Amino acid sequence: MNPSLPSHGFRKVNAPMPAAEPKPSAPSGVVTRFAPSPTGYLHIGGARTALFNWLFARGRNGTFLLRIEDTDRERSTPEATAAILKGLAWLGLDWDGEVVSQFDRRHRHAEVALEMLARGHAYKCFSTPEEIEAFREAARAAGRSTLFLSPWRDADPASHPDAPYVIRLKAPRQGATVIEDAVQGTVTFRNDQLDDMVCLRADGTPTYMLAVVVDDHDMGVTHVIRGDDHLTNAARQTQVYHAMGWRVPVWAHIPLIHGPDGKKLSKRHGAVGLEEYQVMGYPAAGMRNYLARLGWAHGDAEFFSDAEARAWFDLEGIGRAPARLDFRKLENLCGQHIAATPDAELLPEIEAFLEAAGRPALLAAQKDGLARALYSLKDRAKTFPELLEKAHFVLAHRPFVPDEAAAKALDPVSRGILRELTPHLRNGSWSREALEEVVTRVAGAHGIGLGKIAGSLRAALAGRTISPSVFDMMLVIGREETLARLQDATA
RNA sequence: GGCCCGUUCGUCUAUCGGUUAGGACACCAGGUUUUCAACCUGGGAAGAGGGGUUCGACUCCCCUACGGGCUGCCA
Numbered sequence: 001m002n003p004s005l006p007s008h009g010f011r012k013v014n015a016p017m018p019a020a021e022p023k024p025s026a027p028s029g030v031v032t033r034f035a036p037s038p039t040g041y042l043h044i045g046g047a048r049t050a051l052f053n054w055l056f057a058r059g060r061n062g063t064f065l066l067r068i069e070d071t072d073r074e075r076s077t078p079e080a081t082a083a084i085l086k087g088l089a090w091l092g093l094d095w096d097g098e099v100v101s102q103f104d105r106r107h108r109h110a111e112v113a114l115e116m117l118a119r120g121h122a123y124k125c126f127s128t129p130e131e132i133e134a135f136r137e138a139a140r141a142a143g144r145s146t147l148f149l150s151p152w153r154d155a156d157p158a159s160h161p162d163a164p165y166v167i168r169l170k171a172p173r174q175g176a177t178v179i180e181d182a183v184q185g186t187v188t189f190r191n192d193q194l195d196d197m198v199c200l201r202a203d204g205t206p207t208y209m210l211a212v213v214v215d216d217h218d219m220g221v222t223h224v225i226r227g228d229d230h231l232t233n234a235a236r237q238t239q240v241y242h243a244m245g246w247r248v249p250v251w252a253h254i255p256l257i258h259g260p261d262g263k264k265l266s267k268r269h270g271a272v273g274l275e276e277y278q279v280m281g282y283p284a285a286g287m288r289n290y291l292a293r294l295g296w297a298h299g300d301a302e303f304f305s306d307a308e309a310r311a312w313f314d315l316e317g318i319g320r321a322p323a324r325l326d327f328r329k330l331e332n333l334c335g336q337h338i339a340a341t342p343d344a345e346l347l348p349e350i351e352a353f354l355e356a357a358g359r360p361a362l363l364a365a366q367k368d369g370l371a372r373a374l375y376s377l378k379d380r381a382k383t384f385p386e387l388l389e390k391a392h393f394v395l396a397h398r399p400f401v402p403d404e405a406a407a408k409a410l411d412p413v414s415r416g417i418l419r420e421l422t423p424h425l426r427n428g429s430w431s432r433e434a435l436e437e438v439v440t441r442v443a444g445a446h447g448i449g450l451g452k453i454a455g456s457l458r459a460a461l462a463g464r465t466i467s468p469s470v471f472d473m474m475l476v477i478g479r480e481e482t483l484a485r486l487q488d489a490t491a
Numbered sequence: 492g493g494c495c496c497g498u499u500c501g502u503c504u505a506u507c508g509g510u511u512a513g514g515a516c517a518c519c520a521g522g523u524u525u526u527c528a529a530c531c532u533g534g535g536a537a538g539a540g541g542g543g544u545u546c547g548a549c550u551c552c553c554c555u556a557c558g559g560g561c562u563g564c565c566a
Contacts, residue, residue, distance in 0.1 A: 037566045193494050201564040208566045232561040300514045326502050329516040380528035454525030466527045
């Protein structure tokens, strides 16, 4: 096998290598692949397919390959390929070896087509597209099957005209083709329902149907995990495996993802491209967790780590019904992952989010402040934008203007109380216990609760009515900055 | 039209012939609480419909309905 380099300059983009994990068990020989066609963004459903393949291979110490199915030259674009690689990189799905361009392997595909021809498993068909279309139209009108049966299937080569032709598979007419699918079970197709598919087009280029089989075989793919829109195709492809005498891989056709309304996922559902999820500020770990649970289950496990997912993932746990997208659950899971992620890992992710969202990068001082404040922020946010909003107190430079709600909390009475609080803060010790004691005492002296004084204090310190605990904020920004902000707010 | 696949709370799902059909998200009520987030307690919420098989069906079979896929010299 000789996986050629991609024809477009997309090798520059590389998937990040996830932190080294202890390799589980012995090599299993499992080889999976993700094979998207570069005709647009990375679809959320495609992302899940990639994740399943990745989990299956990585959990078994196997190999996960990436192949770009770019044989359709009309619709394939280098931009789409770049978007796919970028999306996979963000999701944290790393692949083994070079990216394979299917188009670059076209000569190998043609070679196989010719071999089938030589062996009598394929034949030259001289029917023109016009003839075939006319036949189909007539069949449709008459309510008959539109399956095209080529008159050239058993024609004497001596009768072949000097005209363009395609190479069709000489598929069996009798009997049935049986798919043993790890998800769908045994699926039987009568052979008279399957036509002689085109393997090589008139221009000598291979069709997808031929190319997948040749590539999967040459790449040593043992398990084909893909959308169940390919279930019927699997029957046709099986015929090619049989014709070539190749070992048929384990099939696993997974149900597609549907929109919240249960209909096929399309643009009108919004957020169909994976990159949109990064821009919305969902952490990749939460995304992986959510996507893994969509159509797959491991008992009652809902929130789990990548290591657990790899250890648990299996084909048997995949459901057979299409799953709908549920943003609430996604958010819930993402919140849990943000809370569980170590600060040192969270910070770069937040910076990557800012860049992806086209927002200004963090200044050194902001980054430093955020790092110190993270402990008080990460368990109160479900997405990065939410976290950043709550981090306003550590990101903003004073003097800053409070937002409308915060300004309201800084009424004259409240400002008076804050003024009175100031000297106590100037002189007391700067620990959580001491701060709580002082603030509570001053509130008590005015006959108000902690809630009331905390409200105005929050407004003064954060310029917002939503933030981490006032004590955490004071601890993070320190005594001097706290006093300065109180000064600003009460002046 | 033909062929193929699917159908458990609103959503994701557990169950692999015998359960008061479980969990999670969401929702509702109450509690806790310095905001937000979170947390605690409780609640409502499901086997598409109809036939079989069986002592017993969510689970097995058939039909119907409804979704979906394929039916391309697209992938």
